[in-house]
Amino acid sequence: MTQTMIGVIGGSGIYDIDGLEDASWVDVASPWGVPSDQILTGSLHGVKMAFLPRHGRGHVHSPTTVPYRANIDALKRLGVTDVISVSACGSFREEFAPGHFVVVDQFIDRTFAREKSFFGAGCVAHVSVAHPTCPRLSDACYDAAVEAGVTIHKGGTYLAMEGPQFSTLAESRLYREQWGADVIGMTNMPEAKLAREAELCYASIAMVTDYDSWHPDHGEVDVSDIIKTLMGNSEKGRGMVRGLPARLGVTRASCPHGCDRALEYAVMTAPEKRDPALVAKLDAVAGRVLGPRG
């Protein structure tokens, strides 16, 4: 058993969480750059918590400039075991209405201007992301959201686009009708892939703010409408977070789905060929398998 530490990455409209005991914003240095912001640490019902606003307080980072690697590395370095991503999204399904939440379980990654891996020349690794989210953590989020009175749907495919502009009508129709995506956002990739590389359980809760541009009865996406829906959604998101400690517990058994052992057979580069500088940067993310000297 290890100590649980719940990490929450708050998306658009969620720049803090309330109710933490011994709350303090702390700087976490990372060899992967400067995280989006300080991290709010504390505890909730005896369970350690860490909250990071994805875009930074004041919404400084665009989806492309969010320092995804530094964020995941910083959470891992702090001791986070379970990452819950809370994000705004557009919906491709009539029944996923604005104000509803979706427990995302698949992704289509259409992003192209972001660093997507901690690994590379000098230390190559290939992890599986066939099942990119953790069912144990996703179920806990679902139950906590239901208890908080949220309308939440279990399962959905999130299309991650580069942005920052919203989709054209043709793209919106393509993703919905041909590709079968359920929701669309701009930030869950490469975040989910990096969490897997860092052997962290990851769940994504997408909060529907709009119908993107495909819906004949709704106009095109507009940030002012999104913000109105976000205000209500963010309060519901906080309600869900308050129910997580009771579900996850102060200590945790190793992940039954193997998220915390994702690197077990992933590293390809022979020990004598590894780049010591890269291995040093990987101390938090991959120290378990690379060891002190890689």
Ligand SMILES: CSC[C@H]1O[C@H](OP(=O)(O)O)[C@H](O)[C@@H]1O
């Ligand atoms: C405010 S609308 C577009 C913006 O909102 C979402 O951000 P996040 O995923 O961090 O909640 C979406 O991905 C875009 O970045």
Ligand SMILES: Nc1ncnc2[nH]cnc12
């Ligand atoms: N329609 C949409 N497309 C991409 N990201 C979004 N975030 C919220 N709504 C969105």
